[in-house]
Amino acid sequence: MSGARNLLQTEAIERARLLDVPSYDVILDLTDPGGEVGNGTFRCTTEVRFACSEPGASTFIDVAADRIRSATLNGAHIDTTGWSADGGLALTGLASDNTLVVDADFPYCPTEQGLHRAVDPSDGEVYVYTQFEPADAQRVFACFDQPDLKASFNWHVTVPAAWRAVSTMPVEREEAGPAGSRTVHFAPSPRISTYVNAVCAGPYHEVRRTHDGIDLGLLCRASLAPHLDAGHLFEVTAEGLDFFQTNFGVRYPLTKYDQVFVPEFGGAMENLGCVVYADRRALFRDPPTEAQLQFRAMVMLHEMAHMWFGDLVTMRWWDDLWLNESFATWAAAWALSSNPRFSETAWPSFLGQWKAEGYEGDQLRSTHPVRADIPDIEAVAVNFDRITYGKGAAVLKQLVAYVGAEAFAAGLRGYFERHAWGNTDLDDLLGAVEAASGKPVREFAAEWLQTAQVNTLRAEVAMDPDGTFASVAVGQEAPSDHPTLRTHSMAIGLFDLQGDGLVRRDRVLIEVTGERTSVPALTGVRAADLLLLNDDDLTYAKVRLDERSTRSVLENLAGLAEPLARALCWAAVWDMVRDAEVPVREYLRMVTISLPPESDPSLVTTILGHAEAALIYYADPGWAPVGRHSLADVAAVAAARRSGSQRTWAKAYAGAARTEADLSAIAGWLTGDRVPDGLDVQAELRWELVQALVAAGAAGPAEIDAEAAADPTTSGETAAALARALIPSAEAKAVAWAAIVDPATQMHLRRASLQGFQHPSQTALTAPYVGSYLDLLGDIWRQWEFLPARQFAVLAYPTHQVSQTTLDRVDRWLVESDPPPPLRRLVSDRRDDTLRALGARACDAAA
Numbered sequence: 001m002s003g004a005r006n007l008l009q010t011e012a013i014e015r016a017r018l019l020d021v022p023s024y025d026v027i028l029d030l031t032d033p034g035g036e037v038g039n040g041t042f043r044c045t046t047e048v049r050f051a052c053s054e055p056g057a058s059t060f061i062d063v064a065a066d067r068i069r070s071a072t073l074n075g076a077h078i079d080t081t082g083w084s085a086d087g088g089l090a091l092t093g094l095a096s097d098n099t100l101v102v103d104a105d106f107p108y109c110p111t112e113q114g115l116h117r118a119v120d121p122s123d124g125e126v127y128v129y130t131q132f133e134p135a136d137a138q139r140v141f142a143c144f145d146q147p148d149l150k151a152s153f154n155w156h157v158t159v160p161a162a163w164r165a166v167s168t169m170p171v172e173r174e175e176a177g178p179a180g181s182r183t184v185h186f187a188p189s190p191r192i193s194t195y196v197n198a199v200c201a202g203p204y205h206e207v208r209r210t211h212d213g214i215d216l217g218l219l220c221r222a223s224l225a226p227h228l229d230a231g232h233l234f235e236v237t238a239e240g241l242d243f244f245q246t247n248f249g250v251r252y253p254l255t256k257y258d259q260v261f262v263p264e265f266g267g268a269m270e271n272l273g274c275v276v277y278a279d280r281r282a283l284f285r286d287p288p289t290e291a292q293l294q295f296r297a298m299v300m301l302h303e304m305a306h307m308w309f310g311d312l313v314t315m316r317w318w319d320d321l322w323l324n325e326s327f328a329t330w331a332a333a334w335a336l337s338s339n340p341r342f343s344e345t346a347w348p349s350f351l352g353q354w355k356a357e358g359y360e361g362d363q364l365r366s367t368h369p370v371r372a373d374i375p376d377i378e379a380v381a382v383n384f385d386r387i388t389y390g391k392g393a394a395v396l397k398q399l400v401a402y403v404g405a406e407a408f409a410a411g412l413r414g415y416f417e418r419h420a421w422g423n424t425d426l427d428d429l430l431g432a433v434e435a436a437s438g439k440p441v442r443e444f445a446a447e448w449l450q451t452a453q454v455n456t457l458r459a460e461v462a463m464d465p466d467g468t469f470a471s472v473a474v475g476q477e478a479p480s481d482h483p484t485l486r487t488h489s490m491a492i493g494l495f496d497l498q499g500d501g502l503v504r505r506d507r508v509l510i511e512v513t514g515e516r517t518s519v520p521a522l523t524g525v526r527a528a529d530l531l532l533l534n535d536d537d538l539t540y541a542k543v544r545l546d547e548r549s550t551r552s553v554l555e556n557l558a559g560l561a562e563p564l565a566r567a568l569c570w571a572a573v574w575d576m577v578r579d580a581e582v583p584v585r586e587y588l589r590m591v592t593i594s595l596p597p598e599s600d601p602s603l604v605t606t607i608l609g610h611a612e613a614a615l616i617y618y619a620d621p622g623w624a625p626v627g628r629h630s631l632a633d634v635a636a637v638a639a640a641r642r643s644g645s646q647r648t649w650a651k652a653y654a655g656a657a658r659t660e661a662d663l664s665a666i667a668g669w670l671t672g673d674r675v676p677d678g679l680d681v682q683a684e685l686r687w688e689l690v691q692a693l694v695a696a697g698a699a700g701p702a703e704i705d706a707e708a709a710a711d712p713t714t715s716g717e718t719a720a721a722l723a724r725a726l727i728p729s730a731e732a733k734a735v736a737w738a739a740i741v742d743p744a745t746q747m748h749l750r751r752a753s754l755q756g757f758q759h760p761s762q763t764a765l766t767a768p769y770v771g772s773y774l775d776l777l778g779d780i781w782r783q784w785e786f787l788p789a790r791q792f793a794v795l796a797y798p799t800h801q802v803s804q805t806t807l808d809r810v811d812r813w814l815v816e817s818d819p820p821p822p823l824r825r826l827v828s829d830r831r832d833d834t835l836r837a838l839g840a841r842a843c844d845a846a847a
Helices: 009-018 222-227 230-248 290-305 322-336 346-362 377-381 386-403 405-419 426-437 441-448 547-559 563-578 584-594 601-618 624-639 646-656 660-671 683-695 701-710 714-726 730-740 747-757 769-783 786-795 804-817 821-846
Strands: 019-029 041-052 059-061 067-073 089-091 097-107 114-119 126-131 152-160 164-167 171-176 181-186 199-202 205-211 214-220 256-262 274-278 456-463 469-477 488-498 501-512 516-518 530-533 542-544
Touching: 009 019, 009 059, 067 089, 089 097, 097 114, 126 256, 152 164, 152 199, 164 181, 164 214, 199 274, 205 222, 205 230, 214 222, 214 230, 230 256, 230 290, 230 322, 230 405, 274 290, 290 322, 290 346, 290 601, 322 346, 322 386, 346 386, 346 563, 346 601, 377 786, 377 821, 386 405, 386 426, 386 441, 386 488, 405 426, 426 441, 456 530, 469 488, 469 501, 488 547, 501 516, 501 547, 530 542, 530 547, 530 563, 542 563, 547 563, 547 584, 563 584, 563 601, 563 821, 584 601, 584 624, 584 821, 601 624, 601 646, 601 821, 624 646, 624 660, 646 660, 646 683, 660 683, 683 701, 683 714, 701 714, 714 730, 714 747, 730 747, 730 769, 747 786, 769 786, 769 804, 769 821, 786 821, 804 821
Parallel strands: 019 152, 214 256, 256 274, 456 542
Antiparallel strands: 019 041, 041 097, 059 089, 067 097, 114 126, 126 199, 152 181, 164 199, 171 181, 205 214, 456 469, 469 516, 488 501, 488 530
């Protein structure tokens, strides 16, 4: 891999033992961006003051620059002839107290690492923003780039006079500079890690408001100002701050909280006081669905929770990444569940999205404990995964059930008070919760945080002739290669059929241990139509229903009044599809019967996504067109009806449409013909309709060009790239592939081309590229930056080529190429997906 230094954990431990870093002064000049996007450099001068516990010792500082103009240590010139961007700058003969000054030119980085520069195609304006996690601060300034060498940062940023600049801290003062520029001096920060610093600059549109003495800011590109729904964004922000300050017992630690929506970014980042989001995902050009609003609120609360978990208190090394990401995910769902708008749907959505991804990631060969072994930075880069986010958060929910909500909150308050502005590890957190609860939390951690894979819980039911339970037990299973049987604090719900509905009669709390746990409280009790294991979704486990309950779910799920109980039933059946225990055609029948009446928009979004995946990967290819046609028929009816999920159903209809009549109807929506009442066909939905038509051969380059001309924005540019990659011709695939493998292609455009390149109806067109993917993968991994290389490794994998031949070719590549561990893991995970798809297809074919 090229780029910044791959810091080893052993090096970080030694450097932290040797050094203490009180402060940085960072002078950043952004007045001459120059060149095309991704080209050009900027100048940054860093003055870092640090102490050394062993005078005379040597160390190094991370500087991933284009060139170093000069460097001095305690006034003496440093010879930089041996320096390299990925090797660090050697520092020898250290004193007790040291001042290092490094003046360097750094490259703008088009890969969401370091300082990213983007040009808005709608107006030509330039925007820049930083992204430093996990160790990319060194791409902007010289630093000891590891989380436990915290320091105070004082930023001085020179920008064109028309630009705004924001950073972690409030502006302290400004002064005019030469040639129409100005320098913004920010207040010194508390001692924080390098990776949570931030600078964003450009002609941003800005809206500000004050809440509880905190200055709140929202910033976005000028062209997106009409789509900055400040009212709702400020509402979620204010409610989140109130919730976390109350429940964490520690006030938000700064006087301002900026949220910046930036172009060409892939996700969100919790920079202290200056959170950054991908504007294409967070600002809605179409009227948003409730599911979109809820997901955005969840992400906002996740990043806000990081102000405490990660920024105020930071893991010592990346093996405790879960102390950041798992906690932020769990805390966000906790906070969202207190929001009146999302209170009934927050935990069902958590189960259907975040936790479901945890289950999927935990069943791959690359599974790892929540607290993982991270030997270096390259290893952590692939550990921002489904286990760290989804499973870790679900395990925390189980921990809350185990110790009690009040005791857990008390433990968190003690943790923050004791470790504010410091670094911690697993034992620090466990000690705080154990002290507050009096329970053996370290035993819990040994079972849940330091072991891998997921248990399966099965209901074992015997009936008496009089219709009562003769016995009820819960069987627990574990995979042979990860045989841990855990203690599950959980509930069993009893639901009865009443008319067309399933109504909860009772709920029994139990603790499951070992291979079989009897539930004597249910012996002699009138049998329920649905015996729901893990009612309220307290534990992390796959659930298998008994035969009577399975029948009730398949036939009456729409009548189950409890949103979380419905989500649990959907999740149980989806697990069984993935595990080749239920054929896809049975699952699709359940979807077509039980999903149209569903009132939870997030659950509709999740289940339709699962249905699409089932038809693409898990269905018998000979039957899949039947299932797709059935889904299209149901989706067409649902899309014609006003509801909170109308647009979601419309997208599902477009994605499933294959007949001439359906494609004609979708094309009509684009021209205003027979558009369902209530369906607002605006920019984003228009693109999704165009893309569906292109993939089916019902539209082509002319329609794409016309739509792109009407939408000269970053979103339009990205959507057009995806659409062009979807054109079902060998020529179009060759053009898309050339863009995908060109290192100069911008990441957001490569991502779009990759997303469009493979399609379930075009497997014959993309089959020849399996060999190209494997032939190029090793070189791309060695020569490209990590993020674009990972993007290629994951998204260019031939996911739609579900065959033993694909498995054999990938297995041969894994043996013969002997890839480095991070790359081996990424490819092996995709290989596991192919193997699972083959098993599910066999199950469906046998039905």
